[in-house]
Amino acid sequence: MNDEDFVRGDVMDLSDVPKSEQFSTAITCSCVRLIPYRFETIEPVTFTSKGIRINGILKDMDEKFTLNIYKHEVIKVIAHFGSSDQPQTLLTLYLLKTCALYVKTQLCLPDDQPSEQTGFKSQTSFHTRRLVLLFDSIPAATRETIKTMFSCVDEISAIDAADIFDRIADSDRKATRTQPSVRQLRADEQMNLLMYPPKGTGSLSVSMEDFVCLRKESYVNDIIIDFYLLWLRNTLIPEATRERTHIFSTFFYKRLTTLTRPTDMRQTAAQKRHARVQKWTKVVDIFDKDFIIVPINEQSHWFLAIICFPNLKGPVTYDTNQPVEPQHLKRARGKKVSMQIGNTTITPLTKRGEGGALPAALNSEICRLGDDGESERDEAEGDDSDMASEDSYNSNSAKEPTATGKEQAAATPTSTSTPTPQVSSGPARSSGAEEVPAVKQPLILIFDSLAGASRSRVVATLRDYLTCEYRVKKPDAQAHVFNKDNMPGHCVKVPQQNNFTDCGLYLLQYVEQFFAEPIRDYRLPIKQLTNWFDFITVTKKREDISNLIQKLMDETNTQQRLILPVIEFPTLNGQLVEYPEEAESAEFEEEEGHEDDELNSESYEENNAVAEMEVDPVGDDLPVAKTPTAVVVSTTATTVNSGAATVTSKTKRFVLKRSLQNGLGTTMTSNGSVMLPQLVSTTTASGALGGAGTHLGQRANSGSLKIRKIEP
Structure with a gap:
């Protein structure tokens, strides 16, 4: 059989084997060895007409593995079927190189181990591609089946078998001596836990002080948020989307809006703000991106802004990029919005002097982190009327029925019972007999787990930043001013926190969900995200991030294994x-x-x-x-x-x-x-x-x- 024609399947599937040649026998296996590694089996090893099936547990990973090794991939078998002096039996399988690489991948073995031990790099070593199966005993009938199955079985004496067992034991002793020591850390230790990523530029240091932020009912800090966003970008976001995405750090918006002494007094307020962060995009053109992620901490509360399709000049069809007629956007009115936190309803009674946000003192106490020492933000003027309301509609579908508040609350992202754009999550929206194509358009979307406060100033500030950045990045192009018409702002209805401590976790989940379940239609309003994820998904995120930190620490600490403190x-x-x-x-x-x-x-x-x-x-x-x-x-x-x-x-x-x-x-x-x-x-x-x-x-x-x- 040619290797290039071989397709690995399940050796337990004997449907293509003549019935006269079919056989299957299972033997209880004590363990599988690939010196110096040891793997426990979770069920008997099965020998079939096609080959060998092995199911086990990966060491230190608590994950299952399955090996399907075809009999033509076994070059040679060395067997010892037991004796009175050495009752334990063994089978040593010598594998083809391609099969050995398959086994290595399934067992998650690293590349940097000595070839003398693993035998995957040296083809001349005695240990070359050798897989050892240890059994307590093999019945006589099964011995004959194995001998018939493999024509290359070499049965060795008890003395030779004892020599193999001695070498296995010696390998185990060496591995024990070289294993890193283990130390349990204390929560009050002042130390750095890891650098992520461990190599390259832009690494972020996570300390014990940052880890303790994950304690229940504590406030997740900027380092944890930056770390998780960086990890999301490197691991969970698909590569094609990753290239079209830029993630700013948590300090970007703070730097953009922090008053400093300007170098050029002739600059406008927007230009002064842009000058503070101009170097942040020195090596990147954000107008080549589809999504710009901006985590924001304002009045001690985390929320998220995502700038969508800043390179577009107007709405286009999602799949074919054909220009479409802009929506008729209704503007939000400056109305009082209640916030529901657990069993408590909080209704703002006043607005901030400019922008309609909650009073600074009130918002600081609601979010409760104490005095953060921040000076008044240098933000652009904004008004709620600059934001697209939840009642906006498409100009081509003005006759669409409008769902009531109760209907909207009951709708789910997969609901198809009401043909309204508010609850559609597919590529197109239905308007009676007419299909409205899904669109993508320039937008600034706000994801806030404590909906109610006005974010119009944030949206206006980001628009000003885009205008100045466009002038710098596109000096030869016609000036483009981003405003409420060509870059609408919209507060998306998303799952809300039910306590006062999880806003940072919700921000992280919004980003993760945004790429795991992408929005397929950016026509406003976007209402299909009300039930984007459930409560437990965010609640367990503290534990998930802790497990991630421990895993990354284990991968980088080779001399000593450090165990995170119990919190x-x-x-x-x-x-x-x-x-x-x-x-x-x-x-x-x-x-x-x-x-x-x-x-x-x-x-x-x-x-x-x-x-x-x-x-x-x-x-x-x-x-x-x-x-x-x-x-x-x-x-x-x-x-x-x-x-x-x-x-x-x-x-x-x-x-x-x-x-x-x-x-x-x-x-x-x-x-x-x-x-x-x-x-x-x-x-x-x-x-x-x-x-x-x-x-x-x-x-x-x-x-x-x-x-x-x-x-x-």
Whole structure:
């Protein structure tokens, strides 16, 4: 048989073998050796008319492997079928080079091992391409089958077999001596864990301080976000798409909007902003890209902007790139939008002076990271009317039926019951009897896990940046000004966080999902992403990133294996964890003597520092704040007028405080015993509240709650 004609299949499939020649026998195998490697089998080794089938577990990877070795690929077999002195039996298979490379690939063996040991590089060594199968015993009838199956069986004596077993044992002793030592790390150690990627430019250092950010109810920092985005780009994004994608670091937007002393006073505000980051694209032309990923941390909250198709001058059909008529876009009105966090509804009562965002003080407390020390951002002027509303429609399909709010909420990305563009995820949208082709067009899409705050200033700032960048990158082309008509901004309806700590994780999942399940129609509004992914996908991301860091550390640390410290995750092996009640218990202490507090007193100002929001508790459930400092939540509407809060005398305030746990994922009881987390099957959120975002490089401790109720 010619190697080039050979197609590897399953040797268990004997459908093409004459019935008279068919046979299959299974023998329990203690292990498979490819010196110096050892692999455990998970089922008996099967010998068939075609060859040998071996199923086992990869060492240290907890993954299964399957080998289908055809009998024509076995050059020679050395067999010892046991004796009274050496009862253990063995079969040594010498393989063709092509088969040996196949075995190496299936067993995930590295290239940089000594050829004397693996035998994959040297064809003259005694160990060349030798696979050893060890058995406790082989029945007499099966021995004859093996001898008939392979015409090249060489049966050796017990002395020769003992020599092979001695060499295997000697190899194991050497491997034990050369194995790296193992050290368990502590969470308080100040050290770098890994460089990613380990080689080349643009490597990122991940430290222990960054790893601890993955603790449950802590705030994921900028290093973790940059690291995971870089890993996504290098591993999960398809190569063709990767070449058409540019990912900015978390510091890009901060640098773009941080006030600095300009070098040229004649520059416009937009040009000054662009000058701060002009060198960031020195070796890349973003107008050659289809997608530009911009992670943003604003008011201590992470969200995502994706600039889509900046090289297009208008909408074109998705598949054929034929120009189409621009959409008639309705503009969003400056309306008050409620945010639902667990069992709590928060309604902004005021806007920021410019741009309609939440007040800086309020948003900072909602997101709860404390004072991040940032100065006022240097952003472009923006208004909600600059953003495309959710009611935008296509000019060629004005008669499309409009789904009600309940219908839209019930729709799923795969729904086909309502022929509206809001829920379509296919390549075309149906409008009665008319098919509307899918399009791609220049857009700035905002993905925010705490929808409600205005992002018009962000969109306007990015448009200004694109205008200046285009002038620099295309000096010979006609100037192109990006505006709300040729680069619309749109806040996409996406899954929302149900606590105040996971916004960074949602940002990462938005990017991952964007490339795993690409949008196929960029006609606005984009509504098919409401159920893009489920709650557990994001919740287990802390554990997933931790496992990724450990895996990359194991690949780079050859002298010593470093084991990451044990910290609390909301999941264990991908399942939700229920921590002991003591770790989440809430105590209510009603304090008297506040009737005489004056509105201008120091105690009043301290207790009402963040009372500029409406909170509507559901039933008897109270919001639980996972924050290192007190957060005040009002159970009645608070009227805000020119930044000053006016509170009725009957308002109740709940001051939420948290005590510390040990840092090992367990809770210490009063008698000193350790309470371990328990797995639960629930797939719903706990409803606990905490900080909404992450300050760059900042984390918080988790622990039990103490709620002190203050009634004036």
